[in-house]
Amino acid sequence: MKALKTALISILIAVCIGIQLTPRFANVEFTSFIVFIIGVLFGSYVGCFSGILVMFVNGFLSPWGYAGINLPFQMVGMSVAGLIGGLYRRYLPASNYRRFCFEVSVLGALIAFTYDLVTNFGFAVQLTYGFPSSILLLMILVSGALFSLVHVVSNVIIFGALSFPLMKACEEFSLNGEKRLG
Amino acid sequence: MERNVLVEKRVLVFVCIALFVWAALASGISGAYYIQFNVYQKEYQSLLSTVNSITAIIEHLTNISDSLGNSTEQVNEMLESMSLKVDILVKSNETSLKWHNSTYLPLGSTAFTGLMAIANITYESYGEMGLLVTSVDGLRNTDTAGWFWWRYNCTSFEWTLPPYSSDKDILHRGDVLAWTYEDYATWPPPPPS
Numbered sequence: 001m002k003a004l005k006t007a008l009i010s011i012l013i014a015v016c017i018g019i020q021l022t023p024r025f026a027n028v029e030f031t032s033f034i035v036f037i038i039g040v041l042f043g044s045y046v047g048c049f050s051g052i053l054v055m056f057v058n059g060f061l062s063p064w065g066y067a068g069i070n071l072p073f074q075m076v077g078m079s080v081a082g083l084i085g086g087l088y089r090r091y092l093p094a095s096n097y098r099r100f101c102f103e104v105s106v107l108g109a110l111i112a113f114t115y116d117l118v119t120n121f122g123f124a125v126q127l128t129y130g131f132p133s134s135i136l137l138l139m140i141l142v143s144g145a146l147f148s149l150v151h152v153v154s155n156v157i158i159f160g161a162l163s164f165p166l167m168k169a170c171e172e173f174s175l176n177g178e179k180r181l182g
Numbered sequence: 183m184e185r186n187v188l189v190e191k192r193v194l195v196f197v198c199i200a201l202f203v204w205a206a207l208a209s210g211i212s213g214a215y216y217i218q219f220n221v222y223q224k225e226y227q228s229l230l231s232t233v234n235s236i237t238a239i240i241e242h243l244t245n246i247s248d249s250l251g252n253s254t255e256q257v258n259e260m261l262e263s264m265s266l267k268v269d270i271l272v273k274s275n276e277t278s279l280k281w282h283n284s285t286y287l288p289l290g291s292t293a294f295t296g297l298m299a300i301a302n303i304t305y306e307s308y309g310e311m312g313l314l315v316t317s318v319d320g321l322r323n324t325d326t327a328g329w330f331w332w333r334y335n336c337t338s339f340e341w342t343l344p345p346y347s348s349d350k351d352i353l354h355r356g357d358v359l360a361w362t363y364e365d366y367a368t369w370p371p372p373p374p375s
Contacts, residue, residue, distance in 0.1 A: 106196045141210060149211060
């Protein structure tokens, strides 16, 4: 069972890093979605760790370039996705597909918003090499609002459309694995 | 006892989260548009002031041009009051014929000084009789041909050959003169045509 769990987490993280490092449309990403699902399936700790690990690798190998000072902020921002997934795991709705889709969509929006907030703060720190002034922070947050909108909308769609199929696939993977391993 | 609840607490929590994200994003986007609005407004104001200054410069140039136009007219009037305008023909042969129309000359000019103003000439003085032009633009008098000067009579509409030297003839505004190079064999020489 432990081996199956580890294999599944490894596969999800590998897929996550693979997609993250693939050149794609700006602010449309699947990392927070997969990290959130890891959180839902395996709890907050694993979710947080996955988010941190993925963003750590991404910080060095990203097609957008080295993250620099923003790297720890990206790691923290993405660990929030795993944390929220882990928290949501405790309150999963019992067999209600529509409600599940609605709730994960809202959480997807919240995760995207939180991630942008944290990384924009990191960007402000990167700019000032210190604690940014409230005006600068506000300017950066405001100027990144349109990008955030793209991120939030794409996350709402991705979370709402893919959460259930991915969780189902992971469940089947686990069940089949258990059968094979006896 | 079971309470009647219209909306579940769980749904309300998620609706609140959605509304929070929406409100924060909407505020951010409105802020972004406000900043853009300010940027474009400043650019518009700057463009407007540039257009205004260009308009002012054009108006100023128009005024200068108008005043220059008036000044030019005044200068022309002044020049005309101080000078006279004549037409002079120089004819070396049947094919070489050159009109010097509207030639400005100082008041008191003579037919001789008029020719001097438009061509390179040489001359000889014959005392009381006056000056004789001996060459015009390098074409010199010879034993068989020489330079004659003519005055156009505006009343009879024909060329006349004055019987005195060209330096004795005081010019008036609108006079028409001619200098022709003719053979001595025929007398009087043929008038300019």
